[in-house]
Amino acid sequence: MASHPDSQARASTISTGRWIAAARALETSRSDRLFNDPWAGDLAGDSGKAMLDAADYNPFLPVRTRYFDEQIIDTTGQDCQIVLLGAGLDTRAFRLPLAASCTVFEIDYAEAFAQKESVLRTISPACERRCVPADLSGPWMPALLEAGFDRSTPTVWVAEGLFFYLADSAVESLLRDTASLSAGGSIFLADVFGTGLLALESMAPLVKARTESGRALPFCTDTPDALFRAGGWTNTKLVQPGHPTANFGRLSWAPGVSGAEEQTNLRTYLVTAGL
Numbered sequence: 001m002a003s004h005p006d007s008q009a010r011a012s013t014i015s016t017g018r019w020i021a022a023a024r025a026l027e028t029s030r031s032d033r034l035f036n037d038p039w040a041g042d043l044a045g046d047s048g049k050a051m052l053d054a055a056d057y058n059p060f061l062p063v064r065t066r067y068f069d070e071q072i073i074d075t076t077g078q079d080c081q082i083v084l085l086g087a088g089l090d091t092r093a094f095r096l097p098l099a100a101s102c103t104v105f106e107i108d109y110a111e112a113f114a115q116k117e118s119v120l121r122t123i124s125p126a127c128e129r130r131c132v133p134a135d136l137s138g139p140w141m142p143a144l145l146e147a148g149f150d151r152s153t154p155t156v157w158v159a160e161g162l163f164f165y166l167a168d169s170a171v172e173s174l175l176r177d178t179a180s181l182s183a184g185g186s187i188f189l190a191d192v193f194g195t196g197l198l199a200l201e202s203m204a205p206l207v208k209a210r211t212e213s214g215r216a217l218p219f220c221t222d223t224p225d226a227l228f229r230a231g232g233w234t235n236t237k238l239v240q241p242g243h244p245t246a247n248f249g250r251l252s253w254a255p256g257v258s259g260a261e262e263q264t265n266l267r268t269y270l271v272t273a274g275l
Helices: 005-028 040-054 060-075 110-120 141-146 168-181 195-199 201-213 224-230
Strands: 081-085 103-108 128-133 155-159 187-193 234-239 268-274
Touching: 005 040, 005 060, 005 110, 040 110, 060 155, 060 187, 060 268, 081 168, 103 110, 103 141, 110 128, 128 141, 141 168, 155 168, 168 224, 187 224, 195 201, 224 234, 224 268
Parallel strands: 081 103, 081 155, 103 128, 155 187
Antiparallel strands: 187 268, 234 268
16 A cells, blocks of 8 residues: 555655754764764664765755854844744754753654654753644644744744745745744744756656656745745845855855856755844
């Protein structure tokens, strides 16, 4: 019997989380590491490490994580709220120097928390941490509110590596819903890929499989600023990986580069949007 598309999506999401955790473990092992995640190796497990070994390593991954780490630290203070959308095996509630009065909400499938809690159950987070089992493509807001989310407190929403795995409609709804829940001064952090990514040869098997199964293609856009404005988020700032503020000595940066990297539809954007 074929598995249900929803179960396939959940399994894929959990596998991706282990792969990303393996990348964080690899970064942590470096003497010049951009961040320290001492639990990443256990969270990745053998399967995550095997996936990382089988793939070409992407130096963008640690840069993205460090960039969002800095944005979170720079924009949070006392009594802050942080919501990790599609949290996966993220450990920011444990490894970032957050105020004890800060609350981190982690939203993801219940299955994603099962493995995570088995590794972290004896570790104390730096602040209040609340797990919110929910499907971001469905009605997730009631679960967040029930967990104690305060609509009057400015919030940092973080969607690291999430949008690519959602359908267009789910991304658009997510932006509208988060804006509707947010107090003034809230910000939304996300990374977005240009549409040219789907035309790359390496993406052909995925595009073919999605097309043949009738599933939506991974989310990409060449106009992230318009996307966020339509969702109610203004004051959008876009930074490309490799820019001096998103480099950390790992990625090359040359304004006006020639060739494929100059094409808008092949760009990657690190987005910071406010209300």
